[in-house]
Amino acid sequence: MRVFGLILVVTAALFSTPKDYLLVSTKQFTVQGTTSIGGFECNYDMNAKDTLFFNQPKRTKKISHSVPVKSFGCGNFILNNDFRKTLKEKEFPNVTIELSNFRKNNENYSCDLTLNLVGKQKIYKNLPLKYDRNQLIGNITLQFSDFNLTPPKKIGGMIKINEEIKLFVSLQTE
16 A cells, blocks of 8 residues: 555656746836936836746747837826837837747746847847746846937937837736
């Protein structure tokens, strides 16, 4: 009887796997930057159910979002208009953000991020993700020049936006 119990325990241990997926309920994309007089932040939130599978072959489902540039909120209409103008909204009305190849190694998470912005595509491999308070959070640092964009200036150049901006991706899990 003890041998049977031992076989049952060993079999259960071999075939049980740690949680290799997360259920996502909300996604948020945030662009942060600084100017010569302070900082700014533009957000886009969406409620959408997705399942992230970790350590799967690359052919598995990707999470891809086509985000309308006009839907980013920067806090006021002046910043909203400047953001849209800088990202050439009339010519390129959407930004596409694709997350793929989700990986989990112990408590470390990562994924690949593909960003299509103003007709240019950039791929960021092995984006580290931090799991904190039921959220997977990652960020990348971008340069306006990466996309052949010029940071806007105001009041005859007295107010300048710095070349470096950050893109944050936050996936709220259930």
